Amino acid sequence: MSVFTPAESLHRLVKHAIDSGAAESITQAEAMFRGYRLNIDIGASAASDPVHQAALLTAVAVGRRVFLGGVTVTGDLAVPLSAxxxxxxxxxxxxxxxGGxxxxxxxxxxxxxxxxxxxxRRNGFRIRTAAAGWRGGVLPSYSPLSPEPGPAMPIAGMLSGALAVNEAFLSVSGGAPAAGRRVLGLSLWQPDAAxxxxxxxxxEPVLTYLPSNLWLLGLGHLGQAYLWGLSLLPYRDPAKVSLVLQDIDIITPSTxxxxxxxxxxxxxxxxTRAMAAWTERRGFATTIHERLFDADFACQPSEPAIALCGLDNASGRRALDQVGFKMVIEAGLGRGHRDxxxxxxxxxxxxRQAAEIWKGTAAxxxxxxxxxxxxxLARGTLDRCGVTLLAGKAVGAPFVGAVAGALAISEVLRHLHGGPVHQLIDLDLLSLEHRITSRHRxxxxxxxxxxxPAR
Structure with missing residues (x-):
C-alpha cells in the first residue's frame, strides 16, 4: 500500500486559500472548500443537444473538484447520452x-x-452557458444577448462549461466583483481578442474531420483535459482512433x-494504465509508453505525427521540436495563487526553437x-524539507485545464478543416478579453x- 506525503495529497485548489493567506491552516482551507456548493440546471431542449450536454458534463466534472460541498443538478436527465x-x-x-x-x-x-x-434579474449568482458554432461563453441569466447560430461543435460546450465554473468559483472566493455580471467567451475558430x-x-465549418492519430505527452491535469475533449467529439467509428499515451507517474490523492x-x-x-482503460471504454485504441520524454526519444514514421503536450517541466518541453513530431500543441498553466x-x-x-522558449526555469x-x-513546521507536522516540498507544489484548478484543453483540441480541429494555426495563444481567465494570439507562418x-469522418 502506497503512503503519500502531504505534497502528494493536498488538494491543489485548496492550496490557493493557503498560499493567498485566505486560510490560516490546511484544516481551515479544507473546511472552506467543503462549504462551497454549486447548483446546475438544464432544460428539456438543452438536455437533448450534444453541445449543451458537453457543457453540462464539463461543468459537473470540474465543478465537483472545486465545490467540495457538492454539485446539485436538476432538469431532464433521462435523455440519452450523445457521447x-x-x-x-x-x-x-x-x-x-x-460526482454530481x-x-x-x-x-x-x-x-x-x-x-x-x-x-x-434576481438576487444571487445565476449565469447561463452559451454555445453556438465554434463559439462558447457565459452570460448573466438576465442578459438579453445570445450567440448567433452556427454549426454544432461540442468543444464550444466544453469551453462554456469550464468558463461557467470559473465564474462561479470567482463568486464564492471573492476573486472578482464582476463575476456573474459580465459577458465573456471566445471563438475557437478565431480566438483573437478582436x-x-x-x-x-x-x-466556421461544419465539423467534418476528426483526428485519428495523436500522441499525448503527460496524463495529468492537461493530458486528461485533452482526453476529455477528444471523448466529446462525434466520432462515427471510435475504433479507428489510435492514441499513444505517455507518462511515468502514478496517480496520487492530489491528482x-x-x-x-x-x-x-x-x-x-x-x-498510463488508468487513462488507457478509460479511453478504451470510450472505444479508442491505445498504446502506452512509460518512459521519460526527452531529446533521446524519436518518433517513427508509422507513429502519430501530432502531439498534444501536457508536460509540466521545462526540460521535457525543450525537446518537443527535436524528436520528429510534425506538429506539437503545447499548453502551460500558471502555478501560483496569483496566476x-x-x-x-x-x-x-x-x-523560435523550443530550447529557446524554455531556456530558463520559471520563478x-x-x-x-x-x-x-x-x-x-512549528508543530513538527513537517520538517523544513517537507514544508518546502509542499509550498513548492503548484496551485491548480480543473476549469483552467479544461479551457486550455478546449483551445488545444481546437487547434487540431482547425488545422483539419483548413483554418489558421496559432503560434501563440496567451490568456488569463480573470480578463479573457485581453488575450493575445499570434497566427503561425x-x-x-x-x-x-x-x-x-465525424457523424
Missing part, C-alpha cells in the same frame, strides 16, 4: 458517474443554467483535484512564510495528420 459512453446510457447516469447529485437546489449557492432562456464571439462567423478523468479509486495506479488562471499555448515547430512564488506552513500542410 462519453463510459459514463452510462443517459444524462442521469453520467452526472452521477461524474440530482435533487433540489442548495439555497444561496451559485447557479449555472446550461443553455436556457433569458430570465428576469472577434465578437456572439456574432455568427460564416467561416483528482485537477485531473478531470481521475477518481479516488485510481490512486496508486499508473496514469493559476493563466495559460499559454504554443504550436511547434515555430520561428516560483515564495509562500513558505504563510501562517499555514509556519504552523506545520507555417500552414502545416506538408504531412498527413490522420483523420476520420
Amino acid at each position: 462519453l459512453a463510459p459514463l452510462g446510457p443517459n444524462l442521469a447516469a453520467a452526472v452521477a458517474a461524474l 447529485k440530482p435533487g433540489c437546489f442548495t439555497q444561496g449557492a451559485p447557479e449555472i443554467a446550461i443553455g436556457g432562456v433569458v430570465e428576469e 472577434i465578437d464571439w456572439l456574432k455568427a462567423d460564416p467561416a 483528482e483535484s485537477t485531473s478531470i478523468l481521475t477518481d479516488a479509486t485510481m490512486v496508486g495506479l499508473k496514469k 493559476f488562471r493563466t495559460m499559454r499555448l504554443h504550436t511547434l515547430p515555430g520561428p 516560483k512564488e515564495n509562500v513558505e512564510e504563510q501562517r499555514a506552513y509556519a504552523q506545520l 507555417h500552414d502545416f500542410g506538408d504531412f498527413n495528420p490522420g483523420f476520420v
Whole structure:
C-alpha cells in the first residue's frame, strides 16, 4: 500500500486559500472548500443537444473538484447520452458517474443554467452557458444577448462549461466583483481578442474531420483535459482512433483535484494504465509508453505525427521540436495563487526553437512564510524539507485545464478543416478579453495528420 506525503495529497485548489493567506491552516482551507456548493440546471431542449450536454458534463466534472460541498443538478436527465459512453446510457447516469447529485437546489449557492432562456434579474449568482458554432461563453441569466447560430461543435460546450465554473468559483472566493455580471467567451475558430464571439462567423465549418492519430505527452491535469475533449467529439467509428499515451507517474490523492478523468479509486495506479482503460471504454485504441520524454526519444514514421503536450517541466518541453513530431500543441498553466488562471499555448515547430522558449526555469512564488506552513513546521507536522516540498507544489484548478484543453483540441480541429494555426495563444481567465494570439507562418500542410469522418 502506497503512503503519500502531504505534497502528494493536498488538494491543489485548496492550496490557493493557503498560499493567498485566505486560510490560516490546511484544516481551515479544507473546511472552506467543503462549504462551497454549486447548483446546475438544464432544460428539456438543452438536455437533448450534444453541445449543451458537453457543457453540462464539463461543468459537473470540474465543478465537483472545486465545490467540495457538492454539485446539485436538476432538469431532464433521462435523455440519452450523445457521447462519453463510459459514463452510462443517459444524462442521469453520467452526472452521477461524474460526482454530481440530482435533487433540489442548495439555497444561496451559485447557479449555472446550461443553455436556457433569458430570465428576469434576481438576487444571487445565476449565469447561463452559451454555445453556438465554434463559439462558447457565459452570460448573466438576465442578459438579453445570445450567440448567433452556427454549426454544432461540442468543444464550444466544453469551453462554456469550464468558463461557467470559473465564474462561479470567482463568486464564492471573492476573486472578482464582476463575476456573474459580465459577458465573456471566445471563438475557437478565431480566438483573437478582436472577434465578437456572439456574432455568427460564416467561416466556421461544419465539423467534418476528426483526428485519428495523436500522441499525448503527460496524463495529468492537461493530458486528461485533452482526453476529455477528444471523448466529446462525434466520432462515427471510435475504433479507428489510435492514441499513444505517455507518462511515468502514478496517480496520487492530489491528482483528482485537477485531473478531470481521475477518481479516488485510481490512486496508486499508473496514469498510463488508468487513462488507457478509460479511453478504451470510450472505444479508442491505445498504446502506452512509460518512459521519460526527452531529446533521446524519436518518433517513427508509422507513429502519430501530432502531439498534444501536457508536460509540466521545462526540460521535457525543450525537446518537443527535436524528436520528429510534425506538429506539437503545447499548453502551460500558471502555478501560483496569483496566476493559476493563466495559460499559454504554443504550436511547434515555430520561428523560435523550443530550447529557446524554455531556456530558463520559471520563478516560483515564495509562500513558505504563510501562517499555514509556519504552523506545520512549528508543530513538527513537517520538517523544513517537507514544508518546502509542499509550498513548492503548484496551485491548480480543473476549469483552467479544461479551457486550455478546449483551445488545444481546437487547434487540431482547425488545422483539419483548413483554418489558421496559432503560434501563440496567451490568456488569463480573470480578463479573457485581453488575450493575445499570434497566427503561425507555417500552414502545416506538408504531412498527413490522420483523420476520420465525424457523424
